[in-house]
Amino acid sequence: MRARSTAFALGVLALVVLPFVLSDFRTVQLASVGASFIAILGLDILTGHSGQISLGHGAFMAVGAYTTAILVADHGVQDVWTIAAAAAVAGGIGLLAGIPALRLQGFYLALATFGVAVVLPTIIKKFDHFTGGSTGISFFGSPHQTGHGVGVTILGRHLTNNQWLYVLTWAIGVAMFVLAWWLLDSRFGRSLRAVRDSELAAASAGVNGAAHKVAAFGISAVYAGVAGSLLAINTAYVSPLSFPIQMSLYLVVGAVVGFFGSIWGAALGALLIQFLPDIVGLIPHVDTKQAGPTTFAFGAVLVALMLLLPIVLRGYARLR
Amino acid sequence: MANFLQQVVSGLASGGIYGSLALAIVLINRATGVLNFAQGEMATLSAFICWTLLDHGWSFWPAFGVTILLSFVGGAALQQAVIRPIQGGPLLGVVILTIGLLIAINGLDTWIWGGAARQFHGPFSTAPIHVGGVAFSKQDIGVIAMAAVTVVLVGLLFNRTKLGLGLRAAAANPDEARLAGVPVPGMLAVGWGLAAALGAVAGVLAAPSLFLEPNMMQTVLLYAFAAAVLGGMDSALGAVVGGLLLGVTLNLVGTYVHWVGGELRLAVALALILTVLLVRPSGLFGRPTVRRV
Numbered sequence: 001m002r003a004r005s006t007a008f009a010l011g012v013l014a015l016v017v018l019p020f021v022l023s024d025f026r027t028v029q030l031a032s033v034g035a036s037f038i039a040i041l042g043l044d045i046l047t048g049h050s051g052q053i054s055l056g057h058g059a060f061m062a063v064g065a066y067t068t069a070i071l072v073a074d075h076g077v078q079d080v081w082t083i084a085a086a087a088a089v090a091g092g093i094g095l096l097a098g099i100p101a102l103r104l105q106g107f108y109l110a111l112a113t114f115g116v117a118v119v120l121p122t123i124i125k126k127f128d129h130f131t132g133g134s135t136g137i138s139f140f141g142s143p144h145q146t147g148h149g150v151g152v153t154i155l156g157r158h159l160t161n162n163q164w165l166y167v168l169t170w171a172i173g174v175a176m177f178v179l180a181w182w183l184l185d186s187r188f189g190r191s192l193r194a195v196r197d198s199e200l201a202a203a204s205a206g207v208n209g210a211a212h213k214v215a216a217f218g219i220s221a222v223y224a225g226v227a228g229s230l231l232a233i234n235t236a237y238v239s240p241l242s243f244p245i246q247m248s249l250y251l252v253v254g255a256v257v258g259f260f261g262s263i264w265g266a267a268l269g270a271l272l273i274q275f276l277p278d279i280v281g282l283i284p285h286v287d288t289k290q291a292g293p294t295t296f297a298f299g300a301v302l303v304a305l306m307l308l309l310p311i312v313l314r315g316y317a318r319l320r
Numbered sequence: 321m322a323n324f325l326q327q328v329v330s331g332l333a334s335g336g337i338y339g340s341l342a343l344a345i346v347l348i349n350r351a352t353g354v355l356n357f358a359q360g361e362m363a364t365l366s367a368f369i370c371w372t373l374l375d376h377g378w379s380f381w382p383a384f385g386v387t388i389l390l391s392f393v394g395g396a397a398l399q400q401a402v403i404r405p406i407q408g409g410p411l412l413g414v415v416i417l418t419i420g421l422l423i424a425i426n427g428l429d430t431w432i433w434g435g436a437a438r439q440f441h442g443p444f445s446t447a448p449i450h451v452g453g454v455a456f457s458k459q460d461i462g463v464i465a466m467a468a469v470t471v472v473l474v475g476l477l478f479n480r481t482k483l484g485l486g487l488r489a490a491a492a493n494p495d496e497a498r499l500a501g502v503p504v505p506g507m508l509a510v511g512w513g514l515a516a517a518l519g520a521v522a523g524v525l526a527a528p529s530l531f532l533e534p535n536m537m538q539t540v541l542l543y544a545f546a547a548a549v550l551g552g553m554d555s556a557l558g559a560v561v562g563g564l565l566l567g568v569t570l571n572l573v574g575t576y577v578h579w580v581g582g583e584l585r586l587a588v589a590l591a592l593i594l595t596v597l598l599v600r601p602s603g604l605f606g607r608p609t610v611r612r613v
């Protein structure tokens with residue numbers, strides 16, 4: 001516990017110092033790392049602690065992102081207030097999705113959620129009067145965009161737009177991390193793991209397995225919804241192309257890199273999602289102007305981790 | 321009426337493609353107990369290999385034969401290299417690993433061949449033939465015929481040969497199969513090799529009508545899953561019948577239910593997957609699994 005508190009304090013300290021030493025461009029990159037971080041936390045709760053896989057978590061992110069975009073662009077709600085709405089809408093849909101998920105185990109849940117990720121862009125395009133179709137929704141420079149894409153003054157200090165996005169994302173990111181930490185250490189978290197390890201044994205100890213699994217789906221979707229909302233605020237734009245199947249799959253890569261189920265590794269996974277393209281670019285004679293090498297590296301990292309790292313193997317041994 | 325028949329015929333043709341990829345998925349599932357999410361990308365890779373051979377001036381059938389052979393070897397090698405170490409571990413570990421393969425192969429295709437769509441000249445002409453107001457091509461007939469031939473071959477292999485018996489035994493009960501003298505690791509490799517070869521057939525069949533590019537099989541994979549689920553996940557006949565049924569259903573729904581149109585075909589396939597899994601998980605042809613508590 002002591003080591004964890006120290007790690008947490010160091011992490012927060014690093015988050016405070018970084019914007020002072022990094023360029024504006026790196027700062028906004030770290031803001032999107034923050035969004036992935038939150039989404040991976042959600043996936044950790046769902047897959048690592050309740051044993052239910054989701055290959056379609058990008059769908060909940062899309063729900064959050066579109067909630068924000070529609071509220072800001074069409075209903076004139078200030079962007080920061082839409083984050084709570086995005087959490088609520090995504091969470092509600094997550095709870096509903098959790099009910100049929102109870103009947104789909106192992107392979108079949110993977111298959112169904114994979115299908116959701118594949119189908120998602122076509123659904124967004126179909127409801128175009130609502131979602132703007134393929135063009136998407138932009139609210140850049142809207143009066144309800146905090147800072148209007150220029151910058152914000154907080155407590156007498158001027159922040160560039162990118163610094164503001166960083167502060168917003170990571171303030172929420174840290175809060176949601178603490179929430180996950182508390183939740184997973186609580187009685188609820190222990191029950192969740194008991195259900196994952198043996199639903200029958202948990203039931204005989206008086207734990208309602210179905211309710212816990214559905215709740216995990218809902219909570220996980222809240223995280224994804226917030227992450228999606230923050231992504232939308234970061235770019236002030238959403239379109240069906242913002243949520244391709246790759247996004248859902250890369251989240252799985254991120255969660256595995258972060259030692260599946262350990263919320264402490266989530267930052268590592270989120271950093272990888274953002275910076276793997278740069279790392280691949282460092283390899284001589286590899287042309288990263290096209291997506292091929294980077295995509296290949298994502299897949300190769302995932303395969304290698306599943307095979308090599310015993311610590312990850314131990315992590316996924318819990319995924320039954 | 322002519323339009324109805326037209327939709328049925330072209331539905332059967334695309335259904336043949338779904339069915340042949342579904343066959344590969346079902347075969348791996350039956351022979352190794354794994355749901356392979358990389359099956360579509362493996363098929364695309366095979367189609368690219370075939371394209372490259374054709375591009376080097378090979379004629380179609382030798383190129384096709386070599387592609388199938390290479391795919392078999394590649395599939396078996398892949399199983400030995402990455403699947404074997406975690407085979408028998410938790411199912412979801414294997415799922416995540418095949419997701420890794422999906423991403424890696426997709427990246428590899430883009431890396432080597434680029435993202436642009438290419439024309440792929442198959443063995444059958446795509447020029448339309450008109451019979452009683454219904455247009456179809458030799459390609460359509462060829463696809464359906466090839467799907468039919470492969471399902472018969474797979475059926476014979478599994479039910480009439482010693483190899484098939486070994487494959488089934490290795491999947492159903494590895495420990496007892498080993499005691500009975502079945503070389504289990506070899507069988508699992510053969511299972512992956514066969515599935516990769518079937519995938520190659522599906523990829524080469526699909527390429528002339530879909531155009532060859534790295535994401536070619538991504539949506540086909542979902543249709544193939546739908547076909548496999550509809551057919552019951554462990555039935556070869558079910559996979560192909562499921563594929564044909566799905567192809568026709570999607571076309572008819574797309575034509576006559578205007579709200580669905582062309583855009584929601586994928587969503588219909590997903591709805592079908594969910595409905596079958598929730599209502600009748602054993603599909604049309606599968607055997608219900610009984611679990612002892």
